[in-house]
Amino acid sequence: MFLIERSLSGGRPIEFRRERLTGLSCTISPTRLSRGLNHPPMPAAPADDCPFCPGRLERETPTFPHGSRIRRGESVTFPNLYPFAPCHTVTVITRAHAVVRFRPLELADALQGAAASLVGAQGYASINWNFRHSAGASLDHPHLQGLVMGRASFVHARYLAGSARFLSRTGRLYREALLEHERSTDRFLFGDEVPFVASAVPIGEREVRAFLPAGSLEEAVPYFESLATGLCRVLDLYQDLGSHAFNITCYFGRSGRDRGFSAFCSVISRINPNENSISDSAFMERLHLHPIVMTLPEELGRYGRDAH
């Protein structure tokens, strides 16, 4: 499933890894962790300038054409004022402005609200989350972004095409073959209905993937409680490891069209918000699309399985 080449550079270990399904690759250099760049996070910006806090949200965010917003539990979903896809929505997850630990139920509600805003739109759906400025969020108040794009993004397209090829070549879903392989490795974390695994070829720091037993967004919704429960465990694990910023993307197939593809959700930790504006995205991540990662997935899997 994966090509893993271990070598030494100046006596220090590095690993080149490639995922055979997609050709995506990365290099893991655990030595780079010892640079100690991840300082304690800066606090969230104050709530007094936040359009997503209760009160201002109702006055300052747009509504859908029928004049309303979608509410599920605490969450509120509305169109994005600054869209970059034909269908692009925002889901404010909590009434609270600054959240340290998320609860499964509030996250499941938000995922369901986001899904409700996307169902029926034609194209490639995803539900995404940038948490904290250092992960690309423009506002600290926790919010998801739902997207349906007319054409699939690079990573989304790789998995759609690879999964279809895998099905026609082997007669099996890639998800089944992958989980059969990963269950016996150090990378497997937890989960039965929705298994969580430290990604063997991480495309970001401490990447964990959740594999849904469904293809399209519509089929995936019944599993959002399991997904949210596991995501909260992963976010707690990140906190234990000192990571307070992250990105999440859940990729979905099109209803009845993307054979072989199973929806999955990818979580990566990001450098904490910091005074120096140090970033963990540099030329390798952005221009080579080849992430340089510090944490071995097997170590993350062992730690996460035992500690949680």
Ligand SMILES: [Zn+2]
């Ligand atoms: Zn707020």
